[in-house]
Amino acid sequence: MMRFKALILNFVLISGGILMVLPFFWMLSTSFKPTEEILSWPPKLLPGRWTLEHYKGLFEWPFERFFLNSLLVATLSTISILITSSLAGFVFAKHRFVGRNVIFFLFLATAMVPFQCFMVPFYITLVKLHLVNTYLGIVLPMLVMSYGIFFMRQNISSIPDDLLDAARIDGCSELGIYLRVILPLSRPAMSALGIFAFMNAWGSFIWPLVITNTRDKFVLEVGLAMFQHRFFIDYGSTTAGATVAVLPVLLVFLVLRRNLIEGITLTGLKG
């Protein structure tokens, strides 16, 4: 009975798993096929003749620039979110002052409003500040994250107060406590939040689409979408572009596997 059940369950899960992987497999396979094979019927699972022609075309667009732009934007956003979240989390968790809960509540309340709901006035502000089509303009909305502050507050709350008091008696300043006690002790939480923030920024689309208008400022997501609109029937090129956009993330995922799954889900859960 047990073995029968295991057989059925594994069968269902493997079928689902194949559905999960198949689009990626098809993307890779198409991107290495010569155009005449892509447009042949019936479609072949693997390329008959492997070619890199579609990948060569990407450099003219230029995908390497998009890639670096994405990397820059996601890195800046992650650093800012890590700093602001851990500092604010520390203050909200371990300090008492008038208005603390009000400010914390206001921060959290903004998480209820999706970005799409207030991007119009924000765009107007950036037009006035001449920040349209600049890197700073792309990163700005991604510099803070309410979930991050909440998440870090939860984690820092579990650090015993005695530890902080002991440091204070030893003459440690509040900044010193943050640097020497809080940060080392919240390393797992910080890495989870960092992964989450990076993925968020890396995958952001509508804001970079709105705020950039020349190719040299496009992030990977926008560059690929524009490329796809221009060459929408050239599936060899579009799947090659998609592969380039997906591969780095998949490689990181392969290396970090468990940490990454935990990082993404736990950050979401506690938010």
Place this chain on the structure above:
Amino acid sequence: MKSKTSRYIFCLCVLLPIVALYAFLRFVPIGSTFYLSFHRWNLIDRFKPFVGFGNYAKLFHSPEFLTALKNTTIFTLGTVPLTFGIALALAVMLKSKAVSRYAPFYQFVYFLPVVTSMVPVAVVWKWIYDPRYGILNYVLSIFGAQPKAWLMDPDTALPAIMVMSIWKVVGYYMVILLVGLNAIPKEYYEAAAIDGASGWRQFTSITLPLLKPIILFVIVISTINAYNVFTQVYVMTVGSQGAPGSVLRVLVYDIYENAFRFYKMGYASAEAVVLFLIVAALTALEFGLARER
């Protein structure tokens, strides 16, 4: 006493810049959205005439907006329960003793679409749905089905994008629900088994009630995300060069088009306010339902 003052100064030095950032990046834009929604403005004019609820009145007479509202609602009503149902079924299967040994492997596989960003995945699915050379039409033709232009026909475009969207996120909710399942103490099930409760009975009497906070989280987050759907619709159905407009209009696309193509800033803000109110109302409704039961 001195230490107390220095602690206050530290809090002030830390919070002041962060509050300023929040004011600039969140509070002011959110407030301005409401303000703008009562005005007419095209980004260039010097004056912003106050129009009261004029923009809102126009919205509910606009066929584009009403179509977008309908499509987004269908998208949400279709994807949220299905995603939840599939994710829960998968999580329960992974929890079962028969497969828990391979659970990390399955988690990895089902998480692949979650970690990849939306645009490349949407590009690939567009190719899968291609009317002439798409693999989907090929597979269906084996069973004798006629080829279809999935993404060009408004009737099939919505379901096609829904399928792809469920595929993209189901692994995320599966892992979250699995975390919830693992947090339920084993003793409850052992006690229930001794009392002779069947598997299904255990599921409805132990699993579901104890999983309620996680279920609520999953439903609320997926509803909010569904109402904000944009990227996959933009990539998969927006006409290519020179053909503005979308086969499949959704709310955020309508906001995007009115604000950044037609520069109707007040009108687009009114749409954004409506979107926010819908999301807020649905979240409140879901919390209310969860409390009742």
